[in-house]
Amino acid sequence: MVNTISKVAKSLGINIETVRFYERKGLIQQPNKPKIGYRDYPKSTVDRIAFIKRSQELGFTLNEIQGLLNLNDNPCKQVQEMAETKLLNVQQKMQDLQQLERALKTVLLQCEKNANDEICPLIDALKK
Amino acid sequence: MVNTISKVAKSLGINIETVRFYERKGLIQQPNKPKIGYRDYPKSTVDRIAFIKRSQELGFTLNEIQGLLNLNDNPCKQVQEMAETKLLNVQQKMQDLQQLERALKTVLLQCEKNANDEICPLIDALKK
DNA sequence: ATATACTCTGTATATATGTACGGAGTCAAA
DNA sequence: TTTGACTCCGTACATATATACAGAGTATAT
Numbered sequence: 001m002v003n004t005i006s007k008v009a010k011s012l013g014i015n016i017e018t019v020r021f022y023e024r025k026g027l028i029q030q031p032n033k034p035k036i037g038y039r040d041y042p043k044s045t046v047d048r049i050a051f052i053k054r055s056q057e058l059g060f061t062l063n064e065i066q067g068l069l070n071l072n073d074n075p076c077k078q079v080q081e082m083a084e085t086k087l088l089n090v091q092q093k094m095q096d097l098q099q100l101e102r103a104l105k106t107v108l109l110q111c112e113k114n115a116n117d118e119i120c121p122l123i124d125a126l127k128k
Numbered sequence: 129m130v131n132t133i134s135k136v137a138k139s140l141g142i143n144i145e146t147v148r149f150y151e152r153k154g155l156i157q158q159p160n161k162p163k164i165g166y167r168d169y170p171k172s173t174v175d176r177i178a179f180i181k182r183s184q185e186l187g188f189t190l191n192e193i194q195g196l197l198n199l200n201d202n203p204c205k206q207v208q209e210m211a212e213t214k215l216l217n218v219q220q221k222m223q224d225l226q227q228l229e230r231a232l233k234t235v236l237l238q239c240e241k242n243a244n245d246e247i248c249p250l251i252d253a254l255k256k
Numbered sequence: 257a258t259a260t261a262c263t264c265t266g267t268a269t270a271t272a273t274g275t276a277c278g279g280a281g282t283c284a285a286a
Numbered sequence: 287t288t289t290g291a292c293t294c295c296g297t298a299c300a301t302a303t304a305t306a307c308a309g310a311g312t313a314t315a316t
Contacts, residue, residue, distance in 0.1 A: 006262070016263090017305050025303095037312070038263055047255070054254050058235075059228045062303075068251070076248035080239045083250055087232045090225050097222045100187045104215045107186075111208045120204035122211055123196070126182050127175070134292070144293090145275050153273095165282075166293055190273075 008041045012049055019049065027052060027066060059086055131169045140177055147177065155180060155194060187214055 009016045023030040028048050031039040048069070055065045064082065110121035137144045151158040156176050159167040176197070183193045192210065238249035 004263075015305070018303085020264095021304055033264080050256075051254050054256065057228075058231055058254075068254070075245045076239055076242055076250070077245060079248045079250050080236065083232055083236050083239070087229065087236065090229050090232065094222055094225045094229070097218050097225070101215065101218050101222070103186055104211055104218065108208065108211050108215065111204055111211070114204055117203045117205060120207045122204070122207050126179050126186075126196070128178075128182065132293070143275070146273085148294095149274055161294080 002038055003041045003043075003046075004038050005041060008046055008049070011046065012053065014049070014053070022049065022052065022062075025062060025066075027062065027069070058083075059090060130166055131171075131174075132166050133169060136169045136174055136177070139174065140181065142177070142181070150177065150180065150190075153190060153194075155190065155197070186211075187218060 005016055005019055009019050019028075022028045028045050031041055031045070033039050051069070052062070052065050055068060056062075060068065060082075064086075067082065068079065107122045107125050110125070114121050133144055133147055137147050147156075150156045156173050159169055159173070161167050179197070180190070180193050183196060184190075188196065188210075192214075195210065196207065235250040235253050238253075242249055
């Protein structure tokens with residue numbers, strides 16, 4: 001039984017076009033097309049896509065994942081460095097969001113205290 | 129003295145092309161072009177762009193800002209709802225990032241405990 | 257043998273937010 | 287009056303991550 005592209009996509013819960021996109025990006029290898037019939041996707045490729053998806057969940061971009069896949073059998077130290085950078089990244093983003101949260105809460109509080117619906121403290125704050 | 133597009137851009141610390149982009153998007157109105165000479169940007173337009181930029185800092189997208197600008201003199205309630213949605217949004221993103229942070233920290237900890245540089249717990253975790 | 261579903265290929269489109277460029281027009285200053 | 291800087295306009299490109307589509311081939315089920 002041939003493991004066609006749609007079976008791969010379905011088993012991973014992703015779109016067929018996404019598989020093709022990864023092929024074009026060089027993240028996975030496209031199986032050879034037989035003279036007759038459809039391409040057969042080996043388990044190793046399916047695993048590789050699963051790896052990609054899990055890496056995305058850790059916040060890595062496809063380019064970074066490309067790097068991870070390439071240093072697959074390389075020293076743990078390099079991988080560690082990538083992850084540390086990513087962690088700092090995440091923490092920076094969280095800080096930015098916290099600031100944003102504070103700002104939004106501040107204006108919302110003013111809105112809640114506001115009795116006159118014709119005037120909006122939020123809009124006024126933006127007009128400054 | 130004509131307030132040309134480059135003066136506007138410079139005074140706001142943004143790119144000329146960004147101003148044009150906002151014009152194309154319909155966020156601001158392009159001043160009429162005089163028979164001779166350059167377009168003259170009124171203060172109201174400059175203020176409007178400043179409003180846009182401040183709104184972006186609060187995390188609103190240009191489309192949302194479009195909405196804010198349209199309900200400019202409208203009830204505070206609607207504005208408030210937008211801001212609340214945005215706040216929830218931000219908080220959701222922060223939660224996602226926190227989960228990400230935990231995951232990264234976990235694998236990094238394993239990497240640090242790892243003596244053998246040939247095997248990487250992070251990669252192994254992704255391979256699962 | 258025919259209908260229906262799937263694959264393959266190349267290319268276009270989507271999203272959000274801009275940035276860059278070429279060629280023609282215009283302005284300001286020396 | 288020439289030079290250098292700026293504007294205007296339309297269009298293309300950039301980023302990241304996909305998704306969609308058309309037309310031809312192939313497989314499967316009845």
